Amino acid sequence: MLPLLGTVLAGLLAFLAGIFEDSESNAGSASNPNSQVQLAPQIGHRHRYFNKAISGEPPANALWATTAATVAVLLVAKFETFNPVYSVIFSSVIGALVSTLLLGLYGIFSHISRVASMKTFKQTLYWDALYSALPLDLSFGFLTAFSLTLLSFTAGMMLNNPFSVPLIAFMLGITIGTIGSSTGDIHYGAERLYQHHIFGSGIPISNQGDIDVKGEYGYRNSVDTPYFTLRFGATITAFTFGLLIFLDSLSRVFVFAGAWSSVIVELGMILIIFIVTVYLEKYTRDRYGPYTR
């Protein structure tokens, strides 16, 4: 019963972590679309986006998750006389707060130095762009680190992963960063930043940097971004990462062929998902048809 419960809990936490991770990266213009925000002043668009790309999304998330999990593991050892569930939750909150502090420090300096490097192109450092978006980014960062830490504890304690909790958090951080950067960011980079361009086409290289700078009311800022991307991009990230953790854990619940059961079940899952993807491609080709102007 415990592995199944652990599987469901891990899937739920992974789903939540996916939503928060993508929103955090979009609120801070991290990962690949940050190049577009960086390009905008060079073609004459002054913007008010919060632009903190500290590093690639995978190492950044690995840093937040590992910091939070390391602090949490140290605190759990201190609180061992309490109820283990409460001590894990309480320690994870404190661990996530520490990593949020780190994110805040990196975020402020990264934004300021990125804007400063655009001085030649007359990009101004708008304090409201930093102060309005930073708390939102930090909140999503806190929730990401918190969910990943809880997920690492679930994998270590309920699913019996032999690695230590901070190492699990490191690996999950790299994986969630990769998934967030390769799924959810398409919705931000190809759609949200380019809403005034025609829907139903990629963004040609010649148009790159020509991002939307005006919003529904005044200048667009990074607080509006997660409001838009939460409806689709973040959900896709959550769907992908949540399903990965859920299916990977679920494959180990089966015991029909000894140690090989999980491998056989996972191969079956891979085949099914592959077929779904092929049908999706066929569907889009039939539905949208060839590119027409």
Place this chain on the structure above:
Amino acid sequence: MEPLTAMFAIILGGVLVGICVHFIPASATGAMSAATGIATGPSMLSAGAGMAGILSAAYSMDSGLAVVLASGATGSALMMVLTILGGNIANAFGTGVSPASGQTASGQSILGKSTKDAITGWDQKPYISPGTDGHGMPVQTHISGLIGAFIGGIGGALVLFAVYTLLAPILKPEAAFTIAGVIGAGVFLINSVLPAYTLVGKTEGMFDQKIRRTPKTLISCLIVSTVIAVLIYSAAVVI
């Protein structure tokens, strides 16, 4: 596994990781639906798949080498296939484009002048938005990504198992597991970043012309992995 065999297994694992990156379709401009491949750097994408594989392999460390390798391969492949599905959904419904291979459409892939998908035979050229180099992951790049994930997963799991065998006699089980995990992740990260110099940020997998540069990666990964393997072997056995 004998200590000396374990050392060679670490080298082989590292080289496999380096090769896998060439098979995994990825491009940073994919995030603007402006290039074929998963929307992130090939190195980081391989690292993400590798970490999923190592985490998956760790569960079955007591069941022998074959199960560990198979678990690593399927864990990586599951991550890859789900990421490709997620990326294609984002492309299909977020930006309204269908997957198409830019290199195949321009007749520059290793398939020659054909503009059709090597597996399904679907024509790629009419589905490319002008000014872009394709978008999403069509079936041929998907297959290539799966092969890459399998190779990478096997490589990562092999390093993990070999390091664990070296450390198990001299350390407590928890410590041996964790150090093996850290070294496994480290070897994976190093060898997945090395091909970035030959791929220059973008590849469409095994149908891309850049697959011909694999021998260069192979040599650099061999040198780096040998140094790491000798260091680990000396630390665990000689000293």
